[in-house]
Amino acid sequence: MKKALALVAFFVIFSFLLLGVVQMRPFGEPENEDMDDYFLGDSQKRHEVNNVVTAVLFDYRGLDTLGEATILFAAVSGVLTVLRRFKDKEEGEK
């Protein structure tokens, strides 16, 4: 019973993935090119940046990068919280 359920789930997910692959557009022909052209032109013209990827990362999509940095900050906070030592146990921070 469990095996049959797993098999059914596998085939359903696999068929969905296969459908996605079949319907995929050919490489290098995106549906909408307006934003791509805007990024490629504007990043050099207005921002004077050669690396368009960095321009997108830190300027056009800057809020995403801010969220990424915040996630890292939260991760460090979590690690420090879980792995801390309590004061009465430690003798001399080592």
Add this chain to the structure above:
Amino acid sequence: MKWEMSRVVKTVTDILVAPIIIFGIYLILHGHLTPGGGFQGGAVIASSTALLIIAYGTLGKHKKDLSSIEAVGLTLFILIAFLGIGSTVFYNYITGTGFPFGGSLPYHGPNPGYINTGGTITFMNLMVGIEVAAALSLILWMMSKRGGVMEPKGSSSKKAEGKD
């Protein structure tokens, strides 16, 4: 707890740490010119920390320093972003002015590789690099300190804590 590798490892670490850190700084500072950037350069700098931890077993008493550096990096990133609030947040207000990294490209086309460009993007790369380097170093150090990797053989963690 005290944990040191052999003299060979320590010597190689002494030789390699400085080039690794310099390469990380290079990646961060050239983030607006070449592949790479703040996250990648910070990770490279943190790898040098991993090398130091493996070879010497300790970083000294720098946990609070690393924590503050990380917080300062993130705060300055947000500050630089919000300084452009006259137009929008994350507006590139430095480019085109005479400020450092505010130079302009003479032509548009292939990458001439001028480091004096980018405006706020370069500064944000710097801040993210500082933050990521400090954060990953802190994570590595805390995990190496508490985990069993660095424990000497034949002694439980309780004993090792008591010995310190």
